[in-house]
Amino acid sequence: MTSADALPPAEAASDPVAVDIIRAKRDGGVLSDAQIDWVVDAYTHGVVAEEQMAALAMAIFLRGMVPSEIFRWTGAMIASGSRLSLSVGRPTVDKHSTGGVGDKITLPLAPLVAACGAAVPQLSGRGLGHTGGTLDKLESIPGWRAALSLDEITAQLSSVGAVVCAATEGLAPADKKLYALRDVTSTVESIPLIASSIMSKKIAEGASGLVLDVKAGSGAFMKTVADARTLASTLVSIGSAHGVPTTALITDMNVPLGRAVGNAVEVAEAVSVLQGGGPADVVSLTVALAREMLSLAGLSSVDPAAVLASGEAYETWSRMITAQGGDPSAPLPTPAHVHVVPAPASGVLSSLDAYAVGVAAWRLGAGRARKEDPVQAAAGVLCLAKPGDAVSAGEPLLELHTDTPDAVPGALAALAAAFTVSDTAPAVGPIVLETIRS
Known part of the structure; x- marks a missing residue:
């Protein structure tokens, strides 16, 4: 099969075609453009059964995809829905x-x-x-809403310049179906499927440039820099192939980013950054990503560090939150229960495992095991010390925040081997490990 004419329309039930495609990938073959277009469209319309797409996803997981397949698969998922066209009088990134x-x-x-x-x-x-969601964090702000119409998104981009919201219906619906299937078939970690999932949604959003923060380490999906580099290169190549200038930063995720892990606690930390404070690693990565975004937008002469220090970014934050029904001055939720984890010895905190802290925050109620689960706005972990900080035995090292005290033992179990105290300070490397540009 090398042309669309060789395939039946997706509206017609054609299990043998799906079986042929599954077999081809199972046996290590390269799928044709026509095969990819057909199977993505047919799956979106319910012609290809869930168990058949599960088999194909596992075949892709085990056999991989060549670049031409990944590019075409991404394009087919974009074509499964609508593509936004954002004309707001500013460059979009x-x-x-x-x-x-x-x-x-x-x-x-x-x-x-x-x-x-x-x-x-x-x-x-x-x-x-164990990974947090941006919408969950922002929903801890009283009144803030995630669901916006396309007209509301466009109006807010024109008036404020920034909008953070849920994806509109109709953007890459094939990815929405496939993502849920991958989650229950142990095929999430496939680089071709990760890359096409990310880029189909981002390209469909219609921005003229894209910057990717590809994380590597214990708290990331990519545990090694080598795997993160492979993913980042694939993402950048997809963006270029689809006419969207793309840059990827590979960043360290062995240690939690900042000192707050959760929902409301992370909002509070973000606000402190916008007001001129905040942890150095959060400020550094924010400015580094801003520089790359401004470069793609043709605004490389603007210094984001100076704008951050001026307070203008905080004013924009306040307008952005207000535009979505939130009250930027309202008190954030506080937990019903706080449990302090003391330092076990005096010395220097030499390690703090990101994954363990993330699991602890999740067990405290900050995250969810299934998409339909609720989250607690006030739940999370505060890291009162980070690697390199001096600590004294018995003094607070971590704060566990939750509305359900019964969750504390599970969080403590996750943290059992999460940190070490030694006599010497650890080597602290840069937050940005590599940059890959198109």
Whole structure:
């Protein structure tokens, strides 16, 4: 099969065609453009059964895809729905993170880049497992709403310059179906499927440039820099192939980002960054990503560090939150119960495992095991010390926040081997490990 004419329409039931495609990939073959277009369209319309797509996803997981397959698969998922066209009088540029622990960077980054003159259409998601979700964090702000219409998104981009909201219906519906299937078939970690999932949604959003924060380490999906590099290169290549200039930063995720992990606690930390404070690693990564976004937007002469220090980004944040029904001055939720974890010895904190802290925050109620599960706005972990900080035996090291005290033992179990105290300070490397440009 090498042409669309050789395949039946997706509306017609044709199990043998699906079986042929599954067999081809199972046996290590390269799928044709026509095969990819047909199977993605047929699956979107319910012609290809869930068990058949599960088999194909596993075949892709085990056999991989060559670049031409990945590019075409991404294009087919984009074509399964609508593609936004954002004309707002400013250059549009977006950012996507592959997910980590304490990763609240979108919150200060979107208003900062908007304050520098670009428009940031940040369509975000919710957390699952040990990684947090941007929408869950923002929903801890009283009154803030995630669901916006396309007209509301466009109007807010024109007036404020930044919007962080849920994806609109109709963007890459094939990916929405496939993502849910991958989650229950142990095929999430496939680089071709990760890359096409990310890029189909981001390209469909219509931004003219895209910056990716690809995380590597214990708290990331990509545990090694080598795997993160492979994913980042694939993402950048897909963007270029689809006419969207794309840059990827590979960043460290062995240690939680910042000191707050959760929902309301991360919002508070993001606000402190916008007001001129905040942890150095959060500020550094926010500014580094802003520089790349502004470069793609043709605004490289603007210094995001200076704009952040000026307070303009905080003003944009306040307008952005207000535009979505939130009250930026309202008190954030506080937990019903706080449990302090003391330092076991005196010395220097030499390690703090991101994954363990993320699991602890999840067990405290900050995250969810299934997409339909609720989250607690006030739940999370505060890291009162980070690697390199001096600590004294018995003094507070971590604070566990939750509305359900019964969750504390599970969180403590996750943290049993999460940190070490030694006599010497650890080597602390840069937050940005590599940069890959198209």
